[in-house]
Amino acid sequence: MTATTTPAAPATAGSGTSAAPGAPTAPGTATSAATAGVPARARLRFHRLTVTAVEPVAADGSAVAVTFGVPAGLRGTFAFVPGQHVTVRAVISGVETRRSYSLCSTPAELERHGTMRIGVRVVPGGRFSSHAAGALAAGDALDVLPPVGAFGTAFDPARRRRYGAVVAGSGITPVLSLAAAALATEPRSTFTVVYGNRTTDSMMFAEELADLKDRHPGRLHLVHSFSREEPRLGLAGGRLDAGRLADVLTRLVAPERVREWFLCGPEGMVRDARRVLAEVAGDGAAVHTELFHTGGPRPSPATPAAPPPAGQGRQVRVLLDGRATTLRVRGDRPILDDALPHRPELPYSCRNGVCATCRARVVDGEVRMTGNWALTEEELAAGYVLTCRSVPVSDRVTVDFDVV
Template sequence: MSVTITKPVQRRPRFHPLEVSTVDRLTDDAVAVAFAVPEELTGAFAFTPGQHLTVKRGEVRRSYSICSTPMELRERGRLRIGVRQVPGGSFSSYAISDLKPGDTVEVLPPLGQFTTDLDPLRRKHYAGIVAGSGITPVLSLVATALAVEPHSRFTLIYGNRYSRSVMFAEELADLKDRYPDRLHLIHVLSREPRDAELLSGRLDRARLRALFGTLVEPSTVDEWFLCGPFGMVMDAKAVLKDQPGKVHTELFHVEDTPPPPARDTDEEAGETEVTVRLDGRETSFPMRRDERVLLAALKVRPELPYACQGGVCSTCRAKVVDGEVRMAHNYALESDELAAGYVLTCQSSPVTDRLTVDYDA
């Protein structure tokens, strides 16, 4: 292993201890956790709606979307996330059962590309297709877009199993009251009958096509935000593939994703000399080509950023500046980031003799 010092660069975000200000029960298995961000850290925690932050408890890191707005952070120093319990989930179980106001949590500042620029002069039609806890980042997008852009409107199709499992039902009702003409809210329940048959059942391709033919005119939408389980997001993407609006996606669960593509065994057999650059410091080490770059690099640079390790959150993003990698999954990077050479290091294995990845880029 060798270490080289290069010119200092802007440091990557670091974990900061934040005090929990409130824990609000949303449903039987979900809470909203608000953090009090001290004034000196509001710059570090500044975010755009749709982004997520990462929390750390011991060695466990988890990413959660922010449901509050940038205005709340600026005016009240409040940053709020939505947490739904997942079976065996270490942090989510802790948040739901034990976390209380006054506790301290290690929090990494916000990241993520599931967002858009807002401009008060714009007149846009945004639409969200979300299911379950996928509402969390979209709640922030809806509240912020309608507040910042007085001429824009938002259509939100929100799928849940039961009315009692709807996260942020009150916040959405408040937004509907505040913006009755600019927010079109469509609740779809899969296990509870609704008056209209169209609104009862899963948010699959058939239902989305039916909704598009009646309640929503997709050709009028400028930007789509799809967030939820893999199957729903893929169905929505397929239905929208011929529509003109830009599609943003964010996945919450990846268990049902397909296996990684078959690999060339000759490529897997070799070793690669890898260099990682973080905070202006370079570290080189050899690794096998059947390993993932992030896991190999953490052995020599344990401070490298990561969270989900599933190709979803983009916390481990770095730029390949020499050599090539092959990614198993990518649910986070947009095509322009891929074209610029960015990869998810948790999903990347080297395919060349030498590889340099830059976490500062």
């Protein structure tokens, strides 16, 4: 998963990744606010959490929500802002498996009840999702990394704002958290969700959305779109592509009045929605995006290559937990891949530039990123990189994982 924030209408065509004037708190700031005072060491390591519930959240059984109990002593470490995600780790059939999932619960639930909930879509053949839906049960334990991610905003009780979201499938997961938090925190704000699914039965969190609507009468507006069911309400059926989205937004949402947009789903849907919003959104509206898939193949093998011959390669210094490790990495190899055998505790999940779990800061030298679907312009400007997608360019490079 990855998050960025941009104005709806870029200042120049094909560019524009900085926040709009008057835009919400920069995503990186929101992340820092949730984790203030928590040592990097605690945020970069897995903590064993007990599963308190595994519940179906789609009528056709294609998705579950997993609830974790967070002990009082770890609630600061797991403090989060709506829209963030966690990485879970489990050994399944003898294979260590890591996956990132968005949180669908709210920070208030963590504070009040000590619980945190993720949404998991069951992917055919998916090792973790099949395990979660078929075997995981209350009382089991999973290793969980504290929440990360920049897909969100800072809600303010004094604010009166229209929020909008365009999501497809499991893209509803972080938006459920965002909508619930927005409506609870800002009593005068409204939230519209355009939600695309194949069928009614495959829709995730239908009950939770209905409950949220009941709790906040007249403030949550849901617009459903089903690609494999008969058209409804006079709308054309089909996938939420650019044409259909433009039709839905202009006819049912009054997009020019929405101040902040949240787009979450597959890359094609997010790209289409951005293009449409550039045309129909109001001036100065901010657009936050989160991708669930990059569509690209894994760029590098999971096992390290042979170290470069003596005297060749780049010298890479890795700082984690206050300890430095120096190794040599070939100029075409991601730093993370070759550093893991030396520092197996390095944080990672997707290894494909999507989840930002492997984020670190370059404090010396230069790297080249071969892909980035996770970091914001602000983070890039501050020297952060995704180590799973960074190859060393200069002869000496130092990356610091302790700067969060």
